[in-house]
Amino acid sequence: MRLSRPPFAPVEFKDVDLLDSAYYATGDPHALWAHLRQNEPAYYCDPADGREPFWVLTRYEDVARVLRDHRTFSSRRGTMLCIIDLSMPDFASDEMMPDTDPPRHRQLREPVSRALTPRAVASQEDALRRIVHELLRPALDGEVFDLAQAALMFPMAFTGTLMGLPREHWRRMAELTTMTIAYDDPDYSLGDPKQTIRLAHHELFDLFRAEARDRLATNREADDLIGILRSMNVDGERLTEQQLILNCYALLLGANVTTPHATSTLVMAMAEHPEQFEAARKDPELRRPLVQETLRWASPASHFMRYAVRDVQLHSRTLRAGEPVSVWLGSANRDERVFERPYEFDGTRTGNRHLAFGVGPHYCIGAGLATLGLEVFLDELLNLVERVEPAGEPVHLASNFVAGYKHLPVRLTPRAGARRRPMAGPA
Template sequence: MTDTQTVASRCPINHGRIDLVDPRLYSEGDPHPIWQAMRVHRPVSWHPVGDDLGFWSVTKHRDAEEVLRDSSRFTSERGTIVSMLGTDDPAGGNQIAATDPPRHTAMREPLQRALSMAAVERQREAFRSQIRTLIEPLGDGGVFDFGTAMLAMPMAITGVLMDLPERDWPELTRLTMICIAPDDPEYEHPRGAKYNLDAAHRELFGYFQDVVRERENRLGNDLISVLLRTEFEGRRMTRAEAVSNCYSVLLGANVTTPHSPNFALAELIGTPGLDALATDPGLTKSGVEEALRWASPVNHLLRYATRNTVLNGVSIAAGEAVVVWVGSANRDEEVFTEPEVFDLRRVPNKHLAFGVGPHYCVGHTVARVTLRVLFEELFTQFTDFAACGKVERLRSTFVAGIKHQPITARRRGER
């Protein structure tokens, strides 16, 4: 029996093969042994979906970079996540994440400037205040669900940046979780995942339609105002385009930021790593990058070939879908020494957690500053971390995430 067949014997199966689009693989299984075998034996391979759909799976770092960098060969305008396979994305050409250069570049530039590292650093203490509020109950001596707190963290940060009312944050968090995990039992709907997803989309777009309409009359320095002021191709961004991009900004923030600290803590509890982070502040930066590599929260990115092309010796026809498995690329043995080891001192760290190329995550600065502040607060304020319950992962093909992680800790200086 081959390595791939051995792994397949305990993973979701589709048409006699491992099913990489089954969300249960990421909540109850382990895709990494599968990806490792694919990197060795078939780094670019065809994956059927149903009777008449499919895509090319890309598992190696260099191939992932080639696909994500070259928007002339691999477009994002037909869709960027595998759940949309077989239908063109209606946001193509209107939403920054689903638009190719040169329009993408012009649409993105004002938002990128507003989210420069210098601009985000000015918000550091505001971020710190929100993070302290979220993790404060950890010191009360009882069981603290770190996973739930982390799911709330990006909304608290993005809520400040978008100037959204705090009373709306819990519902916006719930709706974005449905968008990335409509199959998860915690968020499922009796009428099925598609109904659940469509309903969440309608509510989010309806919410932002109201917010954008109101914000047009009182533009400020928030990210929604930045979008409304954005000019490209001789005109301002329309209200509909602004709404679509508000949705994209919020979803992007809620995907990447919460899961890296979840996976890092799950890995480090019970090891000297936690004390190392507390006693050596110099490890915070490299530790954050390793947490991003290890978690790879954005599990995959979808593109479509714009013309007949070749990738790593494999012929890909125009119009065929290509899926980059980010979690696989981030553990490629050709790029990372001992990739299956969580190394707080890993430098350099060429992870693709934020993508690469023209669609490199515009909010990477926010995520990095948020995570650095979180690590600072968590490991200088608390000690004696202990796991005290089952870690529950998110049932999602798009996001590698943890939703519940019960822990205990005590404040430093307290007995």
């Protein structure tokens, strides 16, 4: 998705199909969101073609309110707008962490979240450095390098390791997770969007099933994330195989479809703002706020969804019980009511209350890991690279859910004497 800035061209927003994936690759969603925040903060989007209407909330305070208030806005019927009929029951309801409400949600989440606290993931720092080296090494010959394609393997490698997934499947798993959210993108679609999602789910679930059965057959206990899922109790019972698979899927999807785009956005921002890159080299204290600003700027997960449990009045409209409500994180993170100079990338920004990881009970469980990964990535980029330059037009991913790059050609000028470690990384 283009990270555009005002002045925006006038938006004929009534003509925009908010579900249309191609719009997010070639249109100007930031212009549309600015218009909605200003003029229709509670917008009822009716595709008028048989697909169910849904509410669109774009202001920061409304987005945060919905995500915090699980009693009024439930996750049980699914949390993503996609081509699948919103009026259909969600087969993962109450089974998969993102599609549950407290108190069941807490039981599914807590054992996993204990393994992903910032303190727990700090032990991953060396492994993350190795992965970043491996990812950047081919770029250090000064040739044009497609950062977006390389970055797809970044979360796959660290989450694959933490989950204990066999390395030989990582490349295919990264591709399959992208297919589930870019089902209309010509490079990922099999032609029919529903078919693309179905096949990707099927193949991914088979891979998780094989791993679960292999552990069972060989009596293999492990203290990795799959091991934690296998040993947890929910309402006094172990997870069924189906629940185990769904929660493996949630973890891998959460990591794989977001982190690559924050990584690419970070590199792009450093190409556009070489003075901020230099400042972070001189002052390591600047690296943390710079990563937070990257998350605000990128907002890789564009929206999430809830269903209203009761009637709610908002901006003189009534959101009726049972209606789907989409909240747009990418818009909230540019809300001029909350952020000064929202359309400026400012790595020294303080008090950055961005919502890139959401807020409330479903706040991203991988936030600590993703943040550490991005900080290590920036650190290593500064260690290895003198300068980052764009080397061609970026191509954006066609997805109404993920704001991301499909191709990001860059040229990296290596630093003289940059320390390079020989190590194993992504497959």
